[in-house]
Amino acid sequence: MQLADRVATITPSSTLAITAKAGELAAQGYDVIGLGAGQPDFNTPDFIIDAATKALKAGHTKYTPTAGLPELKQAIIGKLKRDQGFLYDPSQIIVGNGAKHVLYLLFQALLNPGDEVLIPAPYWVSYPEQVKLAGGVPVPIKTTQDQAFKISVDDLKKTATNKTKALILNSPSNPTGMIYRREELEPVAEYCLKHGILIVSDEIYEKLIYNGNTFFSIAQISDEVKANTIVINGVSKSHAMTGWRIGYAAGDAKLIKAMTNVASHSTSNPASASQYAAIAAYNGPQESVEQMRQAFEKRLNTVYDRLIALPGIDCLKPQGAFYLFPDISKAAVSCGFSSVSDWVAALLDEEKVAVVPGAGFGAPEHIRLSYATSLEKFETALDRIEHFIRKHTK
The missing domain is CATH 3.90.1150.10 (Aspartate Aminotransferase, domain 1)
Structure with missing residues (x-):
C-alpha cells in the first residue's frame, strides 16, 4: 500500500x-x-464533573452545532471579556476538540500550498507538523537563551518573505515557559499589520503564571491588532481538563466560518458532555x-x-x-x-x-x-x- x-x-x-x-x-x-x-x-474539579454528569442524565447526548453550543460560546465570550476586555460575537468563536484540533482547523482553512508560517523556536512540537499537513511551509525563527527564547521585530525582518501568511506566538511558551511583555509585542504586532501577516496567539497556558509575572495578550494592544489576531485557548491546562478535549478560537468571522466548514466534514462537533463541562468551568467558581x-x-x-x-x-x-x-x-x-x-x-x-x-x-x-x-x-x-x-x- x-x-x-x-x-x-x-x-x-x-x-x-x-x-x-x-x-x-x-x-x-x-x-x-x-x-x-x-x-x-x-x-478535574468536582463541580465540572457534576455538570457533565447532570447534562448526560438530562439527555444532552446528541449532536450539537459544529462550532459549539451557543451557551458555551457565550461562556467563552464572557471569559474573554472578563480576562482581557475583549468583545466578540458568537460568529467569531469556534469550539473544537482541544486547542490542538482548533489549530489544525485553522491551518487547513488558512494555508495554500507554499504559504509560509513563522514559528519561533523552541516551539511546541505540533506547530510545524500541522503547517506541513495543510500544505504550508513552517519557517523556524531560532532564538537563544540569551534572548529569553523570544523573537523581536528584527527577527521578523530577517525571516519574513512575500509568502509569509502567519506568525505563531505562544505565551507562556511550551516548552520554555517564557512570557512576552507588552513592550515586546507592540513592534511585532505593528510589523504584522503592515505586512498582512496573521498573528496566531496560542494562550493555552495563560492562567499558569508565576512569581509576580503577568500575562498580556497581543490582541489587547488595539482593536486593529485584535482584528489581525486569532486567539487560541481552552480549558485543558487551566482547569485540568486535558481529556475532555475542549479548545476554541476567537477571531475574524470569515476565518471562523471556514474553520467550521472544515470541522463539519471531519469531526461534526465536540463531545456534548465535554461542552457542558466547559460551560461550568468558565461560569463556575475559579478557586x-x-x-x-x-x-x-x-x-x-x-x-x-x-x-x-x-x-x-x-x-x-x-x-x-x-x-x-x-x-x-x-x-x-x-x-x-x-x-x-x-x-x-x-x-x-x-x-x-x-x-x-x-x-x-x-x-x-x-x-x-x-x-x-x-x-x-x-x-x-x-x-x-x-x-x-x-x-x-x-
Missing part, C-alpha cells in the same frame, strides 16, 4: 514517543518517573484554578535551584506553563554521549527517568522536564539524574 505523500513529511511526536517508552517499562514492573507529561496531575497555579509555582521554586546546581546543566527560570527547558549539552558531552537524544535514551534505560529531548522542539541542546507531577516524584527524579551524571562524567 502506498501512503499519501503528506504522511511522509510528518515527524512523530517526541513527547508521545518518550511517554510510550516509559509506559512500556512501567508495564514491565520498573519504577519509572515520567517528566514528559504535558498535562496537570490534578483531577481551583488559583490553587493549581500556586501548587505549580511552589514546585517550580523548589526544584529549579536543585536543577541548575547539577553539573553541566543551564536553565532559564520559567515564568509560566509547567515546564523546565534546560540546556544539557555540556552534561551530555561530559557524560560521553554524542547527542542529547542519546543522553535521554540512556537516562531512561539506566535510571528509569523519562524526559523529552529538545530536538522535537527545535532545540537539540535542551530537554523538557514537566513539573506537572508531584514534588516528591520530581525530587526523586533529580536524585536519579544527578546519580546518572556523576556516574558517567569522565
Whole structure:
C-alpha cells in the first residue's frame, strides 16, 4: 500500500514517543518517573464533573452545532471579556476538540500550498507538523537563551518573505515557559499589520503564571491588532481538563466560518458532555484554578535551584506553563554521549527517568522536564539524574 505523500513529511511526536517508552517499562514492573507529561496531575474539579454528569442524565447526548453550543460560546465570550476586555460575537468563536484540533482547523482553512508560517523556536512540537499537513511551509525563527527564547521585530525582518501568511506566538511558551511583555509585542504586532501577516496567539497556558509575572495578550494592544489576531485557548491546562478535549478560537468571522466548514466534514462537533463541562468551568467558581497555579509555582521554586546546581546543566527560570527547558549539552558531552537524544535514551534505560529531548522542539541542546507531577516524584527524579551524571562524567 502506498501512503499519501503528506504522511511522509510528518515527524512523530517526541513527547508521545518518550511517554510510550516509559509506559512500556512501567508495564514491565520498573519504577519509572515520567517528566514528559504535558498535562496537570490534578483531577478535574468536582463541580465540572457534576455538570457533565447532570447534562448526560438530562439527555444532552446528541449532536450539537459544529462550532459549539451557543451557551458555551457565550461562556467563552464572557471569559474573554472578563480576562482581557475583549468583545466578540458568537460568529467569531469556534469550539473544537482541544486547542490542538482548533489549530489544525485553522491551518487547513488558512494555508495554500507554499504559504509560509513563522514559528519561533523552541516551539511546541505540533506547530510545524500541522503547517506541513495543510500544505504550508513552517519557517523556524531560532532564538537563544540569551534572548529569553523570544523573537523581536528584527527577527521578523530577517525571516519574513512575500509568502509569509502567519506568525505563531505562544505565551507562556511550551516548552520554555517564557512570557512576552507588552513592550515586546507592540513592534511585532505593528510589523504584522503592515505586512498582512496573521498573528496566531496560542494562550493555552495563560492562567499558569508565576512569581509576580503577568500575562498580556497581543490582541489587547488595539482593536486593529485584535482584528489581525486569532486567539487560541481552552480549558485543558487551566482547569485540568486535558481529556475532555475542549479548545476554541476567537477571531475574524470569515476565518471562523471556514474553520467550521472544515470541522463539519471531519469531526461534526465536540463531545456534548465535554461542552457542558466547559460551560461550568468558565461560569463556575475559579478557586481551583488559583490553587493549581500556586501548587505549580511552589514546585517550580523548589526544584529549579536543585536543577541548575547539577553539573553541566543551564536553565532559564520559567515564568509560566509547567515546564523546565534546560540546556544539557555540556552534561551530555561530559557524560560521553554524542547527542542529547542519546543522553535521554540512556537516562531512561539506566535510571528509569523519562524526559523529552529538545530536538522535537527545535532545540537539540535542551530537554523538557514537566513539573506537572508531584514534588516528591520530581525530587526523586533529580536524585536519579544527578546519580546518572556523576556516574558517567569522565
